[in-house]
Amino acid sequence: MLTKERLKEAFDLAVFRGATYLSEDVYEALQRAIDREDGPAKEGLRRTLQSLEISREKGLPACPDTGWPLFFIKLGNEAQIEGGVLALEELGRQAIREATLRGTLRKTMKHPITGYDPGDNVSDHTPWFDIKYVPGKDIEITYAAKGGGSEVFGGTRHQMLAFADGLDGIRQFIIDAYIASARAGAVCPPGILGVGIGGTANMAADLAKEAACLRRIGSRHPEPVFAKLEQELEDAINALGIGHMGAGGRTSVLAVHVEYSYTHIAGVAVATSTNCCVARRGTVRLTEEALEILPGANWFETR
Amino acid sequence: MATYYLTTPLKEEDVRQLQIGDTVYLSGEVFTGRSRIHRYIFDEAHTLPVDTSRRNAMVHVGPIMKKTSDGWELVSFMPTSSLRFEKWGALSVEHWNLRLIVGKTTMGKETMEAMKKFGCVHVSPQCVSPNLWHDSITIQGVELFEELGSIEACWQLKLDKLGPFIVDIDSTGRNYFDELDIQVAKKRDLVLKSMGIPEDFTPTKLY
Known part of the structure; x- marks a missing residue:
């Protein structure tokens, strides 16, 4: 009992x-981001990590x-x-x-x-x-x-897409949704981007939130088509130059996690949800x- | 890009010299607020209980404060997104004589216009570092605690080189993030192209 x-x-x-x-996987991802950056972005990430270490130590x-x-x-x-x-x-x-x-x-x-x-x-x-x-x-x-920042600005953004739009429609929507969410550092980037594909709109939204909040950084979807999409989106978003707190830099996202459900032949729901860099x-x-x-x-x- | 150590009360020339991308550390007396203080003053016609002729910088923040036997203790402090207060931004610059606003993200066109007209800037943190700021903040008192609650109350703080913040809106009408958006948009087009998405791709309009 x-x-x-x-x-x-x-x-x-x-x-x-x-x-x-701060979870170990997020800690390591922030450390890797610090190694990749230089200039103000590196210093900003260092200060963020330093503050998180104090939280861990003092229970703040x-x-x-x-x-x-x-x-x-x-x-x-x-x-x-x-x-x-x-x-x-x-x-x-x-x-x-x-x-x-x-x-x-x-x-x-x-x-x-x-x-x-x-x-x-x-x-x-x-x-x-x-x-x-x-x-x-x-x-x-x-x-x-x-x-609040990650949910107000980067909580569910969703779109019902036509099958005709295929993977191009899905990828373009996700990238544009993240750019809009991370503008001026609103979601406290580099965040963890969760994506839900398929199901009803609320199912896609739930999957996106769970992918953002519950998967460990470094995990990959077991199906190759989604693992490949995750990697491709991570590389693409990190090439955008959004950076820590949206002020510019090489790391714009810590990870992209995609989850899916089968969908109705009428259309494909795509939803994104971002967790902030302190995840x-x-x-x-x-x-x-x-x-x-x-x-x-x-x-x-x-x- | 230069670094400035500024102290309130801020003079117009203190902030007119700042340009987007500059770094600022702020000292002196400031006050705090979020949505509710703006609504309380501007929409519900109350008076701000702050002498803003001297205390002429505001921090958009909802701190965690703990009551102790001899006053208040700061638990956690991290500026919040100013974008949410755009409705009242220009009013706050004009009526509260603000020379500087600290907040996460940035503000919109109307506030930028008011900042240009009256001489004010917006600065934002480039880190999430609530635990690095305790030594730079002294709590002097609190107003509107009963009316607005602890988080949205008007805390009176004395700062000692709080920062670093970058100037994201200067008093000439420029916005650091608007300018970065243009660069991001260019990279976005290159990224989509590298993924093999045709330049003229337009999703089917379903609703």
Whole structure:
């Protein structure tokens, strides 16, 4: 039985890691970007990495915009949860509330019309939960903080394309969407560009967000056609000269991750979602025996 | 491109000399705000509780502040995107006598016009480095805390060489990012060509 007490501990750890601790793959990608740059872009990236190291060390927020609070949960089909699956949402909300009152999260989430501030980032659909069922008895919890800049300017941009437009239409839309998102440093580039292709528009949008927030840098889609597209788009975007905070440079994107769904013969939805250069996410696994920190969500392992 | 160390109150000549791409470190007394302070003052007709004849620089930021037994402690500080406040940009330059705005990204045409007319610049950070700035910021007080909440309140800060920031809008009507956009657009055409996408390719208009 996974007790509420241990589940709460797992949620707390995921939120803390997600908000403060730069993942190893992002750290290495920023380091590689520093090596490639010179001039002001190199200095800017150095300062960004230095600040992130302090966050890691002192448990401070990686950015004062602590983002839209999002949970992605891989729930084992045979997992025994005290209080049933509904306990997951109760405990996740409690973890967000406490992290906010502790100062790990900023009081960011407000009513969209009245501006009412609940003071703890908890309200209707906040935090957001995405639950995926997987074989086994364990639970994996990922907390991803989608920053205001990355979501407002580089959250879903989508287009329904005609089959007639083919791969040219898809590639051109993605490149133009990223240029528009990263202009003047709006999404805090170099970001992680997630792309969703196929499905209904909202499915493509979900895939894009998950590809941006949950895949590790360095991973490639297992199907060669998409792996090739990822590499081609990374090279193309890095040749644009957008650079860190949009001020010019050789690294405009840390990675491009593409996920897809089959689509209706009527058209192809293409969606992009960008995560910022501090790409915050923390993943933990809770088993009957232990609570462990994972290097990434491995969200698409069941694709 | 030159580096400038500026201190508030800023004089018109302090900012008229700046050009896009220059680096700025800012010292002296400033105030903060985001959307709500603009709406509160300009749309809802309240008075800004700041003496902007002296405190004539503003930072677009929503910091994390923690209440302590003897005041406030700064937890995290990183300028936010000024693009969102374009609706009130020109009004803020004119009515608040601003000589300098610190914010992420940039601002639009109307604000650029006001900056040219009245003598003001916009500067933006070229890094995401909230933890490197604690030593450069002293909290002097806060206004409109009850009305707007901690993040959107008007914090009064004293800065000591906060930066580096680059000048992205100068007082001659130039914008660093607009000029970079032209270069990016040229590279975009080359990139699409190298991918084999025909120059005259136009997606089918579905809606």
